[in-house]
Structure formats: structure tokens, C-alpha cells
Amino acid sequence: MTQAAASIAPADAAPLLIIDRPEQGVARICLNRPDARNALSLAMIEALHAAFTELGAEDDVAAIVLTASGKVFSSGHDLKELTAHRADADKGLAFYTRTMTACADMMQAIVACPKPVIAAVEGTATAAGCQLVATCDLAFAAESAHFCTPGVNIGLFCSTPMVALTRNVARKRAMQMLLTGEMIPAAQAAEWGLVNKAVPAGDVVPQALSLAAEIAQKSPLTVAIGKSAFYAQAEMSLKEAYEYAARVMVDNMMARDAEEGIGAFLGKRKPEWKGC
Numbered sequence: 001m002t003q004a005a006a007s008i009a010p011a012d013a014a015p016l017l018i019i020d021r022p023e024q025g026v027a028r029i030c031l032n033r034p035d036a037r038n039a040l041s042l043a044m045i046e047a048l049h050a051a052f053t054e055l056g057a058e059d060d061v062a063a064i065v066l067t068a069s070g071k072v073f074s075s076g077h078d079l080k081e082l083t084a085h086r087a088d089a090d091k092g093l094a095f096y097t098r099t100m101t102a103c104a105d106m107m108q109a110i111v112a113c114p115k116p117v118i119a120a121v122e123g124t125a126t127a128a129g130c131q132l133v134a135t136c137d138l139a140f141a142a143e144s145a146h147f148c149t150p151g152v153n154i155g156l157f158c159s160t161p162m163v164a165l166t167r168n169v170a171r172k173r174a175m176q177m178l179l180t181g182e183m184i185p186a187a188q189a190a191e192w193g194l195v196n197k198a199v200p201a202g203d204v205v206p207q208a209l210s211l212a213a214e215i216a217q218k219s220p221l222t223v224a225i226g227k228s229a230f231y232a233q234a235e236m237s238l239k240e241a242y243e244y245a246a247r248v249m250v251d252n253m254m255a256r257d258a259e260e261g262i263g264a265f266l267g268k269r270k271p272e273w274k275g276c
Helices: 042-056 079-087 093-112 127-136 148-152 159-165 171-180 185-193 204-215 222-232 238-253 255-264
Strands: 006-008 017-023 027-031 065-068 072-074 117-121 124-126 138-142 146-149 197-199
Touching: 017 042, 017 204, 027 042, 042 093, 065 072, 065 124, 065 204, 072 127, 072 148, 079 093, 093 127, 093 159, 117 127, 117 222, 124 127, 127 138, 127 146, 127 159, 138 185, 138 204, 146 185, 148 171, 159 171, 185 197, 197 204, 222 238, 222 255
Parallel strands: 027 065, 065 117, 072 124, 117 138, 124 146, 138 197
Antiparallel strands: 006 017, 017 027
16 A cells, blocks of 8 residues: 555645545545544535546546545535524625535536546445435445435435435435435445445445456546446437447447457457557
């Protein structure tokens, strides 16, 4: 494991994020506000957006694992920060607009990132924290982890978490979470499709890193093409999706890595990817 790490935070504060490279081709982002239950303050949201954008552009990063320090993965938006801005002249309107827009942009940056993002959840993920997990391409959770969208209990419906939730979980199950705010254990979250798998405590990060390392062995161009196409076709009609996917397949077939990969398969040898 490499010791090099990067952090993003004000100079006089603990780093909001800790970024390291635990495996070749793998970057790890760790949410680092354990005393605040890793609440998504505006600064944390902006730091995450920058991290996903920057790591997504790095040639030596093939996959990203998202973890968190402390007992809570993320409690969602920082309610103390939001409440403090009720004292603003506009009662917080400008700050709330900025925060919710920034959060929506950050979630979309995960989807737009050409590198697969894998959440490794130990503890609870609630509200926008649950949204963060749902937005990641893949997710592992400790068997002791729990998920919920409890905004309805405090008069603030989880409208933005709903966007990611309803794209991963069947509608009636999503509505159950949104209307009741009930805690869903990891095994149920896996059954419902919110996470890929519930694993024993202590195995979450190793399994996420192992999967990231496996993905890192693939052609980075092919993975980027596939991730982009996956989300694009999901928003299309069946006919549009097939027409689009056919064009993607043709373009992909013309790439050097596809020629190399097919040649290596037929020649029974290991492919040498160039990312082009």
C-alpha cells in the first residue's frame, strides 16, 4: 500500500477528505469528518466534486473506492450548517440553493466520472449519505450497516436522495423508504438493489479494493465507454437504447484496445492495453 496521500480542507482544519492509492490503478477517497458523522457540508460536497473530477482525469487511476472514517458512513446534509443560515437576511434561501445545487452537481460528477466508483459502507448512510451510496456505480456494505432516507420525519422530504434511490431500487420499495424513513439493514439493502452485497464487518474495504483492482486490469477505454453508455441508455426508450448501443459498439470495435483484446483472446495471450 502506498503511503502517498492527498487531502482537501482549509489550511487550519483537519482534512475533509483523505485520498490515497492503496493498489496500482486504484484511488481511495475517505470522508473524514467523523466527529460530524461525515455530514455533507458545502465544503465537503465541493471537495468531493473536485476529487471525482480530478481522479477521473488521471491516467493512472482506473477505479475509485469511497470509504469513510468513524462509525457513520455519512449522515447526509449538515443540518447544523443549514440551520445556521436561517439567520441570513433571506432566511437561508441563497445558501440552501447553492448547497442543493452543488450536491446535485457532485452526484452527477460521480456518474460522469469515467472511472467506476465503488462505495465501501461501514456504519449507517442516511439521507444524502444514502444518496451518495446509491449514486456510486457499485457498493459493498458491512452486515451491520443500515440505510435510510429519514427526511420525512423532520419535515424535509428526501427529494434529492429520491433521484438516486429510484434509479436503484424498485419504486414501491423506494416509496416505502421515503415515506417512512425506516432503517434498512444491509442484507435488505442488497436484496433491494441499493448495494451489491452485504459482507462481514472488516471485509467491506478489502472486497471493494479487490473489485477495484480487478477492474483496473481491464482496458480503461473500454470501461469508460461502458460506464458512459450504461447511464445514457438507461434514460432512453428501448428502440433509442438499441440504436445508441449499436453505435457505441461500432465505435468501440474500431478502437485499438478492442482489436488488441480480441486478438489476445483468439491468440490465447494476455492483452496489452493502451487506452485508445
